[in-house]
Amino acid sequence: MRVVVTGGAGYIGSVVTDQLIADGHEVLVIDNLVKGHLDAVHDSAQFAEIDLIECDNITNALGEFGADAVIHMAAASLVGESVTNPSKYYQENVVAGLSLLDAMRDASVTRIVFSSTAAVYGDPEKQPIEETDATTPTNPYGAAKLAFEHALRWYGQAYGLSSISLRYFNAAGATTRRGERHDPETHLIPLVLDVAAGRRPEILVFGDDYDTPDGTCVRDYIHVEDLARAHTLALQALDAPGVARSYNLGCGGTGYSVRQVLDAAIRVTGTDIPMRVVERRAGDPPVLVASSQRIAQDLGWQPQRQELDEILTTAWQWMQQPAHPSR
Numbered sequence: 001m002r003v004v005v006t007g008g009a010g011y012i013g014s015v016v017t018d019q020l021i022a023d024g025h026e027v028l029v030i031d032n033l034v035k036g037h038l039d040a041v042h043d044s045a046q047f048a049e050i051d052l053i054e055c056d057n058i059t060n061a062l063g064e065f066g067a068d069a070v071i072h073m074a075a076a077s078l079v080g081e082s083v084t085n086p087s088k089y090y091q092e093n094v095v096a097g098l099s100l101l102d103a104m105r106d107a108s109v110t111r112i113v114f115s116s117t118a119a120v121y122g123d124p125e126k127q128p129i130e131e132t133d134a135t136t137p138t139n140p141y142g143a144a145k146l147a148f149e150h151a152l153r154w155y156g157q158a159y160g161l162s163s164i165s166l167r168y169f170n171a172a173g174a175t176t177r178r179g180e181r182h183d184p185e186t187h188l189i190p191l192v193l194d195v196a197a198g199r200r201p202e203i204l205v206f207g208d209d210y211d212t213p214d215g216t217c218v219r220d221y222i223h224v225e226d227l228a229r230a231h232t233l234a235l236q237a238l239d240a241p242g243v244a245r246s247y248n249l250g251c252g253g254t255g256y257s258v259r260q261v262l263d264a265a266i267r268v269t270g271t272d273i274p275m276r277v278v279e280r281r282a283g284d285p286p287v288l289v290a291s292s293q294r295i296a297q298d299l300g301w302q303p304q305r306q307e308l309d310e311i312l313t314t315a316w317q318w319m320q321q322p323a324h325p326s327r
């Protein structure tokens with residue numbers, strides 16, 4: 001298959017691209033490189049530096065490449081930032097996303113896998129969260145992703161677009177070649193490992209007075225390779241025109257609290273990790289844990305790496321590589 005990966009120079013996109021190429025697909029990465037890294041794009045992938053808002057350029061790129069399908073991962077993805085700067089989140093995740101959909105329609109590309117988020121559920125009434133649960137986002141990031149999911153449904157009905165939205169819980173870990181490197185970094189696991197590596201003095205824990213077992217927020221961490229595998233399975237499942245589906249993508253179980261992540265990082269790295277409890281971060285729901293039964297049933301997806309220690313070990317090993325960019 002000829003697959004376009006938007007955001008393919010990013011953390012998850014680069015792992016998805018690697019897997020697609022290993023599976024024998026042809027890949028065109030489209031990325032504006034605002035946050036992505038060109039050196040994270042597989043050597044065998046084609047690359048185009050285009051912003052999704054440039055609809056005509058995207059249409060041309062899709063046509064020239066002969067795209068069969070798109071995996072749309074390019075997005076702004078920080079909950080906290082979305083609360084203070086909703087404009088950016090509606091622009092990048094809705095307006096630019098619609099530009100991509102219009103380009104797909106114009107280039108007659110009818111299949112899309114979309115990177116959505118657990119943030120579409122807001123502060124859910126029950127755990128684990130099922131796809132049939134109410135979607136009431138508590139921050140602009142989740143609201144914008146949900147708006148795009150809705151657009152996919154309407155584009156499906158009107159233009160025959162076939163879509164699968166994958167609602168990511170917390171992507172984590174690394175492969176031997178790719179890992180997480182955002183600038184600025186805001187995600188818990190890379191920050192904690194930075195402290196362990198001596199690159200930051202301490203980790204700030206955003207609130208320990210939540211209604212959770214130890215008072216800190218609970219999240220469902222999923223290894224980036226397991227997450228990426230769901231995309232290749234979803235690609236195969238995209239067939240009927242007009243069908244829009246959504247799947248949760250997490251490991252399930254009971255999730256891990258911020259404190260449990262810190263404890264695991266101390267075990268894995270063998271170093272002390274100074275921490276300080278500060279105010280809650282705006283927009284953070286106390287618990288987000290997935291039921292991934294639907295994707296297991298429909299697509300046969302199963303996570304291979306569910307243990308937090310194992311996930312952290314892969315991230316730590318990647319960070320320790322001599323060629324790691326922060327060295």
Ligand code: UDP
Pocket residue numbers: 079170186187188189191203204205206207217218219258281284
């Ligand atoms: N978190 C924290 N300190 C940090 C970064 C994150 O306590 O420096 C918490 C955050 O409040 C959330 C969890 O760690 O409960 C995971 O946050 P992250 O930003 O990694 O992912 P998110 O859940 O926002 O997608």
